[in-house]
Amino acid sequence: xxxxxxxxxxxxxxxxxxxxxxxxxxxxxxxxxxxxxxxxxxxxxxxxxxxxxxxxxxxxxxxxxxxxxxxxxxxxxxxxxxxxxxxxxxxxxxxxxxxxxxxxxxxxxxxxxxxxxxxxxxxxxxxxxxxxxxxxxxxxxxxxxxxxxxxxxxxxxxxxxxxxxxxxxxxxxxxxxxxxxxxxxxxxxxxxxxxxxxxxxxxxxxxxxxxxxxxxxxxxxxxxxxxxxxxxxxxxxxxxxxxxxxxxxxxxxxxxxxxxxxxxxxxxxxxxxxxxxxxxxxxxxxxxxxxxxxxxxxxxxxxxxxxxxxxxxxxxxxxxxxxxxxxxxxxxxxxxxxxxxxxxxxxxxxxxxxxxxxxxxxxxxxxxxxxxxxxxxxxxxxxxxxxxxxxxxxxxxxxxxxxxxxxxxxxxxxxxxxxxxxxxxxxxxxxxxxxxxxxxxxxxxxxxxxxxxxxxxxxxxxxxxxxxxxxxxxxxxxxxxxxxxxxxxxxxxxxxxxxxxxxxxxxxxxxxxxxxxxxxxxxxxxxxxxxxxxxxxxxxxxxxxxxxxxxxxxxxxxxxxxxxxxxxxxxxxxxxxxxxxxxxxxxxxxxxxxxxxxxxxxxxxxxxxxxxxxxxxxxxxxxxxxxxxxxxxxxxxxxxxxxxxxxxxxxxxxx
Amino acid sequence: xxxxxxxxxxxxxxxxxxxxxxxxxxxxxxxxxxxxxxxxxxxxxxxxxxxxxxxxxxxxxxxxxxxxxxxxxxxxxxxxxxxxxxxxxxxxxxxx
Numbered sequence: 227x228x229x230x231x232x233x234x235x236x237x238x239x240x241x242x243x244x245x246x247x248x249x250x251x252x253x254x255x256x257x258x259x260x261x262x263x264x265x266x267x268x269x270x271x272x273x274x275x276x277x278x279x280x281x282x283x284x285x286x287x288x289x290x291x292x293x294x295x296x297x298x299x300x301x302x303x304x305x306x307x308x309x310x311x312x313x314x315x316x317x318x319x320x321x322x323x324x325x326x327x328x329x330x331x332x333x334x335x336x337x338x339x340x341x342x343x344x345x346x347x348x349x350x351x352x353x354x355x356x357x358x359x360x361x362x363x364x365x366x367x368x369x370x371x372x373x374x375x376x377x378x379x380x381x382x383x384x385x386x387x388x389x390x391x392x393x394x395x396x397x398x399x400x401x402x403x404x405x406x407x408x409x410x411x412x413x414x415x416x417x418x419x420x421x422x423x424x425x426x427x428x429x430x431x432x433x434x435x436x437x438x439x440x441x442x443x444x445x446x447x448x449x450x451x452x453x454x455x456x457x458x459x460x461x462x463x464x465x466x467x468x469x470x471x472x473x474x475x476x477x478x479x480x481x482x483x484x485x486x487x488x489x490x491x492x493x494x495x496x497x498x499x500x501x502x503x504x505x506x507x508x509x510x511x512x513x514x515x516x517x518x519x520x521x522x523x524x525x526x527x528x529x530x531x532x533x534x535x536x537x538x539x540x541x542x543x544x545x546x547x548x549x550x551x552x553x554x555x556x557x558x559x560x561x562x563x564x565x566x567x568x569x570x571x572x573x574x575x576x577x578x579x580x581x582x583x584x585x586x587x588x589x590x591x592x593x594x595x596x597x598x599x600x601x602x603x604x605x606x607x608x609x610x611x612x613x614x615x616x617x618x619x620x621x622x623x624x625x626x627x628x629x630x631x632x633x634x635x636x637x638x639x640x641x642x643x644x645x646x647x648x649x650x651x652x653x654x655x656x657x658x659x660x661x662x663x664x665x666x667x668x669x670x671x672x673x674x675x676x677x678x679x680x681x682x683x684x685x686x687x688x689x690x691x692x693x694x695x696x697x698x699x700x701x702x703x704x705x706x707x708x709x710x711x712x713x714x715x716x717x718x719x720x721x722x723x724x725x726x727x728x729x730x731x732x733x734x735x736x737x738x739x740x741x742x743x744x745x746x747x748x749x750x751x752x753x754x755x756x757x758x759x760x761x762x763x764x765x766x767x768x769x770x771x772x773x774x775x776x777x778x779x780x781x782x783x784x785x786x787x788x789x790x791x792x793x794x795x796x797x798x799x800x801x802x803x804x805x806x807x808x809x810x811x812x813x814x815x816x817x818x819x820x821x822x823x824x825x826x827x828x829x830x831x832x833x834x835x836x837x838x839x840x841x842x843x844x845x846x847x848x849x850x851x852x853x854x855x856x857x858x859x860x861x862x863x864x865x866x867x868x869x870x871x872x873x874x875x876x877x878x879x880x881x
Numbered sequence: 882x883x884x885x886x887x888x889x890x891x892x893x894x895x896x897x898x899x900x901x902x903x904x905x906x907x908x909x910x911x912x913x914x915x916x917x918x919x920x921x922x923x924x925x926x927x928x929x930x931x932x933x934x935x936x937x938x939x940x941x942x943x944x945x946x947x948x949x950x951x952x953x954x955x956x957x958x959x960x961x962x963x964x965x966x967x968x969x970x971x972x973x974x975x976x977x
Binding site: 377378379396397427428430431433434437438445446447449450 | 908909910912945947949950951952953970972974976
């Protein structure tokens with residue numbers, strides 16, 4: 227089974243800022259020298275920090291604590307002075323090592339929903355964070371401002387280009403990412419060469435000034451251009467109206483204008499010429515002024531510098547991703563070459579990744595993302611109706627479905643669980659999302675669903691009973707299809723409640739639920755018990771089950787005669803062979819209910835074929851998926867439309 | 882909805898001017914200049930509307946209005962909010 231990779235996303239985080247210089251005391255405590263380090267060492271140090279803190283806190287595997295710790299580390303890491311950018315291959319190697327390491331040490335590592343990006347990820351792998359961002363864009367109103375970074379505001383309609391591979395990148399989206407680049411100190415200054423990242427708006431004004439001229443004393447743009455002189459490399463995004471984006475670099479060390487054009491349209495440089503002309507006007511004004519600041523530019527006659535095409539072969543294979551290429555050029559251009567290779571495949575992924583980066587950017591102050599409720603609808607009612615409305619537009623909708631359909635089931639479930647965890651609106655928490663009233667009513671509120679994902683809480687009885695109902699339904703459906711016979715009969719914990727057994731003070735009620743899979747042919751009772759052995763039963767472990775089996779033996783015939791009055795059931799299960807399976811995973815009590823539900827589901831042909839599970843959280847997530855995909859759910863309409871889409875995609879991947 | 886001073890103005894009641902008028906200039910990519918005089922507390926939508934009226938080829942509501950090369954202006958804001966002064970220039974350009 228393909229496991230959902232929480233670890234890898236964490237590894238990615240660590241991996242993609244290999245050069246950050248640890249600054250805070252915490253890190254110093256943990257004996258990190260302040261020099262730039264490789265990702266492996268940094269990662270292991272982080273692990274140390276986490277574990278030490280976790281042990282402080284009563285040695286319980288409290289996820290929240292760990293994650294906060296993780297975040298602290300994130301925040302405290304500052305970009306390095308950047309002397310060595312590692313080539314991509316060692317990074318990859320490190321990552322593989324990391325993954326293995328983490329699997330051993332960090333078995334319980336968990337993703338936190340309200341994480342943010344404070345660095346630009348160098349890989350294109352989608353994380354839960356990114357998926358949530360895509361959902362947010364999809365489910366917001368066109369006029370909703372989803373990204374506010376510095377002076378840049380980006381609305382849903384402007385961001386929608388990130389969902390559709392055929393669309394050009396919007397200029398505000400470009401500006402927002404440029405803001406993110408500016409936050410990366412190691413990109414602003416590489417090998418003591420200072421980079422200036424201009425935004426597309428100023429370029430447009432420069433172009434206008436180039437065409438129309440500038441007054442004697444210059445204007446506000448002159449001030450901006452004056453600032454260029456403090457830098458050695460000025461990167462200017464150039465737009466050919468409604469056609470193309472490319473990057474021009476004023477390389478003052480080589481006295482040349484470098485052009486990075488993913489399509490190599492070297493015959494169309496009119497916009498560049500106008501922009502350079504505008505820039506020249508401003509430089510002329512600055513040159514005439516008395517208070518010329520000292521600068522490292524060899525001369526201010528950039529109009530006479532040669533224009534050199536840096537891309538020889540078109541890299542772009544489609545007609546729409548030029549803006550994305552340009553952003554990556556800005557990020558990776560060193561003055562001579564690109565520090566990382568870029569391919570069309572990378573860029574295709576980058577489009578979706580970019581949504582995640584912008585919406586989850588640390589300095590994004592747009593309200594919606596921080597409550598992170600914007601995700602699949604919303605935790606407040608008013609927003610929810612809005613989201614549903616906007617989802618009615620079918621055209622807009624397909625883009626998301628096309629993304630979702632590419633995601634594997636585990637990732638979908640992971641995204642959904644993160645969404646549910648993030649809900650904090652009291653009203654929404656009381657909403658019933660799953661209900662079935664046959665034979666008796668069980669309702670699960672969002673709050674109960676959330677509790678499934680809290681690792682310090684045991685299984686709720688209603689959840690277990692409902693999931694058993696779901697298994698039963700699935701099996702009946704399957705049997706109808708295959709015309710087979712029912713091989714399993716299910717009892718839920720209500721059986722225990724009716725027999726009044728669960729209330730016996732010596733037994734913790736929900737935890738001691740055993741699965742009894744009985745087959746009349748072999749007359750065997752198998753006992754699969756995932757709970758740790760109570761020391762009371764140290765000398766006779768089987769004694770644990772005697773009382774319960776007696777109880778079952780007593781009540782089962784009664785139940786049978788009640789359910790099927792004509793049946794000739796006269797078995798006394800207490801006289802059957804009893805097999806207590808020993809290869810059952812023994813976990814903590816909190817998890818036992820989840821294991822029981824798993825056993826119920828997979829028990830077949832008197833054998834337990836356990837799937838490979840990464841950790842308890844994985845099990846909880848699968849349980850959640852089972853509950854939410856229950857076809858007889860009477861309250862599906864209470865879920866936001868986005869959640870329902872996730873579910874239909876999960877169902878689609880299953881079939 | 883509207884504050885009392887505005888009502889007064891509409892009714893033509895002459896009162897000592899509580900705040901000075903400023904003249905703003907919109908300059909677009911085609912070199913069009915559009916002047917508009919307004920109060921510091923008026924909505925910037927007024928100057929934008931004036932621009933759209935003079936530039937029929939620009940779709941109403943499209944484009945960007947920017948002040949000082951970095952401040953994006955919105956119709957719901959006022960000159961006071963951004964510290965705009967008399968004779969300030971607003972750059973306008975169509976969506977890229």
